[in-house]
Amino acid sequence: MGFRFIPVISVVLTLLVSGTVNAAGAIKIGALFAVTGPAAFLGEPERNTAQMVVDEINRAGGVRGHKLELIVYDTAGDATKAVQLATKLVKNDHVAAIIGPSTTGESMAVIPVVEKDQVPLISCAAGIKITDPVKKWVFKTAQNDSLAVARIYEQLQRQRLTRVALLTVSDGFGSSGREQLKAQAARHGITIVSDDTYGPKDTDMTAQLTKIRGSHVQAVICWGTNPGPAVIAKNARQLGLKIPIYMSHGVSSKKFIDLAGEAAEGIRLPSGKVLVADLLPNSDPQKRSLMAFVRDYQKHYRAEGDHFGGHAWDAVMLLKGAIERGADTPAAIRDQLERTRQFHGIGGTFTYSAHDHAGLGKDAFVLVEVKNRDWVIVK
Amino acid sequence: MQFDQLLQYTLSGLATGAIYALIGIGFSIIYNSTGIINFAQGEFVMLGGMLTLFFLELLKLPLWAAIPCSVLASTLGGVLFERLAIRPLRQPTPINLVIITIGASILIRGLAMLLWGKDTHSLPPFSGDEPIAIGGATILPQHLWILGITVVVIVANKFFFYHTISGKAMRACAYNRRAAGLVGIDVRRMVLFSFIISSAMGSVAGIIVAPLTMTAYDVGIMLGLKGFCAAIIGGMSSGLATVVGGLILGVLESLGAGLISSGYKDAIAFIILLLILFIRPQGLFGKADTERV
Amino acid sequence: MKRELLKFLAFSALVLLAPLLFKGGYLMNVLVFVGINTMLAIGLNLLLGYAGQISLGHAGFFGLGAYLSGILTASYGLDPWLVMPLAAIAVGCLAFLIGFPILKLRGHYLAMATLGLGIIIYIVFNETVELTGGPSGLSGIPNLSIGATTFDTDIRNYYLIWTFTLVIVLLAVNLTNSRVGRALKAIHDSEVAARVMGVNARLLKVQVFALSAVISSLAGSLYAHTMTFVSPASFGFNFSIELLTMVVIGGLGSIYGSFLGAALLTLLPELLRGAQDYDIVIYGALLMAMVMFMPGGLVRGVPELVRKVTRMKGRPDHA
Numbered sequence: 002m003g004f005r006f007i008p009v010i011s012v013v014l015t016l017l018v019s020g021t022v023n024a025a026g027a028i029k030i031g032a033l034f035a036v037t038g039p040a041a042f043l044g045e046p047e048r049n050t051a052q053m054v055v056d057e058i059n060r061a062g063g064v065r066g067h068k069l070e071l072i073v074y075d076t077a078g079d080a081t082k083a084v085q086l087a088t089k090l091v092k093n094d095h096v097a098a099i100i101g102p103s104t105t106g107e108s109m110a111v112i113p114v115v116e117k118d119q120v121p122l123i124s125c126a127a128g129i130k131i132t133d134p135v136k137k138w139v140f141k142t143a144q145n146d147s148l149a150v151a152r153i154y155e156q157l158q159r160q161r162l163t164r165v166a167l168l169t170v171s172d173g174f175g176s177s178g179r180e181q182l183k184a185q186a187a188r189h190g191i192t193i194v195s196d197d198t199y200g201p202k203d204t205d206m207t208a209q210l211t212k213i214r215g216s217h218v219q220a221v222i223c224w225g226t227n228p229g230p231a232v233i234a235k236n237a238r239q240l241g242l243k244i245p246i247y248m249s250h251g252v253s254s255k256k257f258i259d260l261a262g263e264a265a266e267g268i269r270l271p272s273g274k275v276l277v278a279d280l281l282p283n284s285d286p287q288k289r290s291l292m293a294f295v296r297d298y299q300k301h302y303r304a305e306g307d308h309f310g311g312h313a314w315d316a317v318m319l320l321k322g323a324i325e326r327g328a329d330t331p332a333a334i335r336d337q338l339e340r341t342r343q344f345h346g347i348g349g350t351f352t353y354s355a356h357d358h359a360g361l362g363k364d365a366f367v368l369v370e371v372k373n374r375d376w377v378i379v380k
Numbered sequence: 381m382q383f384d385q386l387l388q389y390t391l392s393g394l395a396t397g398a399i400y401a402l403i404g405i406g407f408s409i410i411y412n413s414t415g416i417i418n419f420a421q422g423e424f425v426m427l428g429g430m431l432t433l434f435f436l437e438l439l440k441l442p443l444w445a446a447i448p449c450s451v452l453a454s455t456l457g458g459v460l461f462e463r464l465a466i467r468p469l470r471q472p473t474p475i476n477l478v479i480i481t482i483g484a485s486i487l488i489r490g491l492a493m494l495l496w497g498k499d500t501h502s503l504p505p506f507s508g509d510e511p512i513a514i515g516g517a518t519i520l521p522q523h524l525w526i527l528g529i530t531v532v533v534i535v536a537n538k539f540f541f542y543h544t545i546s547g548k549a550m551r552a553c554a555y556n557r558r559a560a561g562l563v564g565i566d567v568r569r570m571v572l573f574s575f576i577i578s579s580a581m582g583s584v585a586g587i588i589v590a591p592l593t594m595t596a597y598d599v600g601i602m603l604g605l606k607g608f609c610a611a612i613i614g615g616m617s618s619g620l621a622t623v624v625g626g627l628i629l630g631v632l633e634s635l636g637a638g639l640i641s642s643g644y645k646d647a648i649a650f651i652i653l654l655l656i657l658f659i660r661p662q663g664l665f666g667k668a669d670t671e672r673v
Numbered sequence: 674m675k676r677e678l679l680k681f682l683a684f685s686a687l688v689l690l691a692p693l694l695f696k697g698g699y700l701m702n703v704l705v706f707v708g709i710n711t712m713l714a715i716g717l718n719l720l721l722g723y724a725g726q727i728s729l730g731h732a733g734f735f736g737l738g739a740y741l742s743g744i745l746t747a748s749y750g751l752d753p754w755l756v757m758p759l760a761a762i763a764v765g766c767l768a769f770l771i772g773f774p775i776l777k778l779r780g781h782y783l784a785m786a787t788l789g790l791g792i793i794i795y796i797v798f799n800e801t802v803e804l805t806g807g808p809s810g811l812s813g814i815p816n817l818s819i820g821a822t823t824f825d826t827d828i829r830n831y832y833l834i835w836t837f838t839l840v841i842v843l844l845a846v847n848l849t850n851s852r853v854g855r856a857l858k859a860i861h862d863s864e865v866a867a868r869v870m871g872v873n874a875r876l877l878k879v880q881v882f883a884l885s886a887v888i889s890s891l892a893g894s895l896y897a898h899t900m901t902f903v904s905p906a907s908f909g910f911n912f913s914i915e916l917l918t919m920v921v922i923g924g925l926g927s928i929y930g931s932f933l934g935a936a937l938l939t940l941l942p943e944l945l946r947g948a949q950d951y952d953i954v955i956y957g958a959l960l961m962a963m964v965m966f967m968p969g970g971l972v973r974g975v976p977e978l979v980r981k982v983t984r985m986k987g988r989p990d991h992a
Contacts, residue, residue: 037953039598041498074946080810080904081706082942088827089699109812110902117825128809171643171799173904176807197642198800202602204593207392208637208645215385228500228594235592239511239520240388260502260594263509417781465961471968474780475727479921480964482914487957494950605788605910612785647796650789657786658774 027070028329030055030320031090033101033111034125034313038078039172039201042226043103046310047125048073050294051100053301054317064324069317076102080110087111091118098334100316101125103309106173112139121335123319125312128177132358140338140358142315144250144273144348144365150181152271152366153222153247154189156379162219162245166195168209168233170225175201178224178249194218199229207236220244226251231260238264245269250366254307258374269379271366273308275347276376286345290314294347311347318346384516389638390631391514395523397630398530401623402585403607405537406578408618411611412554413574416477420461420485422604423492424579427454428586429595430492433501443504451583457488458579462572485600492597503590522591529588533581534623541618546573609653615663625664629653677846684842684929688835692828700943701827705899707939708834709892714919714931715845716888721917722926723849724881725861726776727784729913730791734886736798736908737764738893740805743814743903748804753817757894761887768886772879791913798905810904817898830899837895841888845928857881858926922963924970933971 032051035044055071063069072094074086083102090096091114098121102108105128112131115122115138124131124141131141157165167182169175175198186193195216197209210233213221221244223233230252237246246268248257253272258265274281278291294314298306322344323337341360344351349365368379403425410418431453435446465480466472506525511518541547552560553570561567585603586595593599606629614625629649636648656664695701717731741760745751775786798805805811816825817833824833848854859867860874868874897903915938923934941959945952967974 037493037498037950045498075949075952079906080902081900081907084900084902085699085702085706085943088702092699092702106808106810106904106906109810110900110904112812113901130809130812171808173809176802177809180802197637199637199642200602200646202599204589204599204603205392205396205634208389208634209642211385211388211392212638212642215382228502228596231500231502232593235509238509239518241511241518256499260500262502411781417784465965469965469968473968475721475921475925476964476968478727478784479918480961482918483957483960483964485957486960487954490951490954490957494954608785609789612782616781643800644796647793647800650793654775654786654789654793657778657782661778661782663782 026066027068028064028324029070029072029094029096030317031087031094031096031099032071032073032313033076033083033086033090033099033103033107034073035078035103035107036073036075038076040078040104043125043309044075044078046307047101047103047313048075049302050298050306050310051313051317053297054314057297058317058321064321065327067324067329069321069324072096076107078104078107080107083107083111084114087114091115091120096120097329097331098123098320100313100320104173105131105177108139108141112136115139119335120331121338123316123338125309125316128173129181129359135356135358138335140319140353140360142312142319142346142348142351142360144361145359146178146181146249147185148361148363148366149250149271150178150185151189151363152368153269154185154191156269156368157191157220157247158189163190164192164194164218165220165222166197166213166216166218167193168197168199168206168213168221168223170201170229171198172201174226174249174251175224178251182222182224199225199233201225201229203229204232205236206233207240210236210240210242214240214242218244220247222247224249224251227254227256228260231257231265234261234264234268250308253369253376255305256307258371258376265371265374267371269368269370272369272376273311273348273365274367275306275308275311277367277369277378280378286350287347290318290345290347308347315344315346315348315351319344319351385638387515388517389634391517391519391523393631393634394627395519395526395630396634397610397627398526398623399585399589399603399626400606400610400629401626402530402533402581403603404610404614404622404626405533405618406581406585407608407611408614408616408622409578409581410574411616412618413550414466414477414571415474416466416481417474417608418578419478419481419604420488421578421582421607422600422602423485423488424454424458424582424600425586425589425603425607426492426595426597426600427457427488427579428583429503429590429599430496430501430586430597431583432503432587432590433595434496436503443506447587450587451580454583454586455576455580458575459572461579462575466571466575467568485604489597489600496597498597500594500596502594503587505591506588509591520592522588526588526592529584530623533584534620537618540577546570550574609649613653613656613664615665617663617665621663621665628664677850680929681843681846684932685839688839692831699827701831703939703943705827705830705834707936708831708838709896709899710916710919710935710939711838711932712841712892712895713889713916714923714935715841715928716885716892717916718920718923718925718928718931719845719848719857719888720881720885721920722924722931723854723857723861724878726878726882727780727787727917728882728885729784729788729910729917730794731787731885731889731916732908732910732912733791733794734764734768734889735893735896735912735916736794736903736905737767738890739897739903739908740798740811740893741890742894743811743897744804746898747811747814753815753894753898757891760894761890764890765883765887769879769883772882773875776875776878776882788910788913792910795905795909798908805905808905810902812902814897814901814903816901817895824898834895834899837891841891842928842932849926849928853877861926918960922960922970924972924974927970927972930970930972933975937971 034048076083105126108124108126108131127143129145169179248270253276323334326337328334328337341353349361351360353360369376431450435441435449505522507521549565550570610626614622632649636645745756746753856872919934919938924930
């Protein structure tokens, strides 16, 4: 009995051990995206974008004569899988750098792998913990939540609104935002009167909003990704909640307006500039990158490019820049990445240094508002 | 003001609870005629919403036509599931049946993802979305639809199980499959019937809730779980007890979120569920009072 | 008994030699998780396959072990080797206490109650942000080390984890072949009959429940120290279901079957990697097909299949 299944196992295992053939002179870039699972709204546009940009670079002859080879694995948003696949990228595929993962949790899980095996990682997740404190091999392109929070709080201060209610989703995105919202409140003279959460799959938030309505606050800040915030917008309209509602960059896409419909009118949120690329003045240094990205994405996928895809765009372009400056080994790429200065990408203008691996300033976010079923910039 | 809030919590809870109840009854009907806990029940809820959307947007049907098409299509899915996966099973032990329904739910969800993508979609409300004030609380017209359709479904259920031959035969199977078979009832056909009814009910639940909660390929997991809870609280009856179970669950969640802690609201609901089970291991309504249909 | 010993030795040899096949590729990393999942599947199998009691909340015990180890070592700097047994004892006690009311329930009520328990534990991980780091997880958990050897590479972790796994396999094999094992099987077949024969069915069920929680907690601690990071998403309802699937696909009431189930379900996503987005569909279809065509699990189904195939070869006219 004990012996019978041994051949079966060895067959299965041998199937798994298949070496990858290296195209001559190509530089391999690994990518870990949550293409399926609960974070697919991040992973899918990221994967699409990365593939699109790499294809374009190769069509134009590669970087310094090297073609880029993108190896994408789907982590399904699972930290355990992310670690396994990061190991696979490093040990079996021998990649020169890794883009992703999509979520903060997965990024934190993967960091020990890349630090130990010394491969540069450009995370596409927003959590501030990823690059603070700075880790030698870890960079990121997604804007820190702290910048988005600061953008909202500055606006509230300007309007002299001081009493706010928080309604955040109980996943990695929401809890990271909630932490920042609480941490920065005092600095902006803001009092958090109520602090509620909702589950990522919840279908009705009237209970939380009823409680908020009863607590006489001047504004609600809701931190989440679709579809939760759209449900909240509808619930708030149902309850006749009249105070201003602020949301996070987690819903800065047309999709949110489609889902929330009428209820989205008047809702404000901090967003990457990609959402309003066509409204930006020509003097904006990011405008060229933004328009190129939006146009290409529309052409390839017949869909609106969002700032999640933008994170992957930035990551590939940052790597391209590093390779252009002469790097082709993991160590050299890391060193060159750290020397990135004034790169005008989708998420903002990146300047990395030895003590800043996030690289973005406050100008990465603009405040937008929904008016007549479209986004406008709040002046 | 305090009263307004309580009223609002209760109303919202009842509306959510009605959905749990509809899904829960689907669980009970299949459980009673086959002994299967159908973990794929939630997927029929998803299919209801997604198929309606499919008929609306791709085939450009009007809403009133898209809904019955969607129910029919999901029911067909239920029939296929029973015919292809449940009936041919060589060793239908309870645990094998659990795994096969889990497999089916993963499969259906995967197919939906491939067909319709991963995006969330919203359905238009059946009759506008102007809030209706009741006391100090507000509800939407869609909530009335939900409550109304739930009542219709329950009444239809009652009629079917007590006043039609097929319904009575299904009840007989629920009491004792062997004996039902001996008196000439085609048990396998009744099993098929139970799948037809519960997939149809699941899809109806999915359709009426979609305008409020949106729909996506993965909404079935959570809703299925809640429906299962409702059925358990109701003692796995396919009648009023499960409806009450669903409403209790909905109101508990809503009150828990409003009065105690929104983060722990599901935990509160589950702790109460555990306590109910510890004190009354046969569900809140006990075996004696429950009609096992 | 001799047969059992031979089986165990063959299995150990396989485990010991497997790394030679792969020469340190990433698959070593996957095999580490096969080891952890094997432990978990065995723990659940003792409960489900032998005592006949279902649990849809075992990911909770796994998570408790992982978080206790993670928090006490990363945030309070305690010694991992000290925390591991303490965590296991704590989780075992919890399971023992909660086992009395829960195991009074039967069938789908038991399924619901254990499911609820798992979800409550999951919510606690999510909400106690100060302790657990909440949904974004807890990082900075130290690797285990003995003397100057730190278990921070895949190959070292492989041997570490599999040493534990083999010990658990041995224990489980011994247990199931002992008086206790026979008493459990009696409960599985008929609880009333077992009681009549003088088995304290209630206590025994609770004890097995606690034992399986202890094994899960141990696996959790090891998971935390190999990953050096934990987040609630790894211990949710989905994982409980996956564990259940491992046990059933492997073969109820077979220790080596649990290994087969754990190995298959851990390696399957790797095999399906090439199928891109279709993997989830294939995964679901495979689960269904396995139950339909190998209702006794891999441990019974594969030999049967081999027998059929060899018989077919014996009679070429048949093909």
